[in-house]
Amino acid sequence: MQRFDVIIIGGGPIGIACGLEAKKAGLSYLIIEKGPIVNSLFNYPINMQFFSSSEKLEIDEIPFISKEAKPKRNEALEYYRRIVTSNKLAIHLFEEVEKVEQRDKKFIVETSKSAYEASNVIVATGFYDLPNKINVPGEDLAKVSHYYKDPHFYASQKLAVIGASNSAIDAALECYRKGAEVTLIIRGPEVGKRVKYWVRPDIINRIEEGSIKAYYDATVNEIRENNLDINTSESLVTIPNDFVLALTGYMPNFEFLKRLGIQLSNDEKLLPTYNPDTMESNIEGLYLAGVICGGMETHKWFIENSRVHAPTIVKHILSKKV
Structure with missing residues (x-):
């Protein structure tokens, strides 16, 4: 069984950002994505234009050049794909995480294709897969x-x-x-x-x-x-x-979060429990990143204001290793 310092569930922009931070920090890591690179963005409407300007969609200070101030879907796909390939990020595509189990302070991550062991897990799965x-x-x-x-x-x-x-x-x-x-x-x-x-x-x-x-x-x-x-x-x-x-909106996979043991608020917002200073959930070593942190308040977190989750999480993981 392959072993990693951190496994990142979700290969969207924030999952990629976490992978970049882990690589820079010298951590062994793996991104696992059930579809193609930035699967959610791939499934956006063909002519979709972002609300945010290109610089706000940048990760790791890598310039995002677009024809207009607000980029379109095809430009974003090109940008994030080039980041993955140019940086040779460790990512497994079309592989779905089915189960995460904690054993002796380690996580066993079972997928549709294999199983892995990790000291830490980052959940960055977004909310676009389940419609309301x-x-x-x-x-x-x-x-x-x-x-x-x-x-x-x-x-x-x-x-x-x-x-x-x-x-x-x-x-x-x-x-x-x-x-x-x-x-x-x-x-x-x-x-x-x-x-x-x-x-x-x-x-x-x-x-x-x-x-x-x-x-x-x-x-x-x-x-x-x-x-x-x-x-x-x-x-x-x-x-x-x-x-x-x-087109009445989408929601995170709350059943998956519950299976992981993450606590949700007892109201209609279903906010997952995490420490905003470290992004660690109620389970030690299990972190949340990106829009999934907002529960049903899917309008609260975007790429532009959740990019910071990646360095925050990796910094905390490094502090525990020291």
Whole structure:
């Protein structure tokens, strides 16, 4: 069985940052990622543009050069991939961690392909893999998706987009501009306040001119093959429909965290327990890094404000070795 000072679960930007720090510190390490490099970013919409500027997405002070101030998905994929390959980071791709067990102050990490021993484990798995379900009849139909990729697919189709955040608004605008008949279903009274400032006026104008139909204070009641029911503040509305994009957000894998023994708060936020000074969880030697630290508050942590987790964790690991 291979042994490491630290195993990093998750090969996203923060997992990569942790790998860089471990390598610089002379620690033996391994990054384990269940998909490709920066799997979550790979699954973002093809035309997605970041809210943050390129310098805020940089890790380890490696310059991120983009055509515009705010880079797009393809530029981010290139940036993080080059960091991994140029620095020859130890990373296993398409290998999923299935179990982590602590034995005699060591961790046994079992994956879909092998098993490893580590003195420390860093969990940097993000939150993009599990969608927040709307839990209505018809949600399991093939026409319903919780992920959006390319607007071309929805051209000339009647598309319902559920949600009011950046992902939903971007999808609504892109699909409308590719010829889809778009209906927005928004649970609150308005478009989300956190929508990108240069996008929010665009969607509001499209709604006001009638190019995109919007239902506010509304929820989906049932989805069927050719239509769906919407509960509004006034009545139940049935609209013709070909496809549904339920872009209602995502959540960390809380069941995985529980299996690791990490304590979660007893409220709807489900905040994992960790020491903000060291990022160590309630289990000695088990650390949290990146957006997973926010529990259900997925808007609190981003690449730009969680990059610091990597040097913080490695510094603490080194202090224990001394």
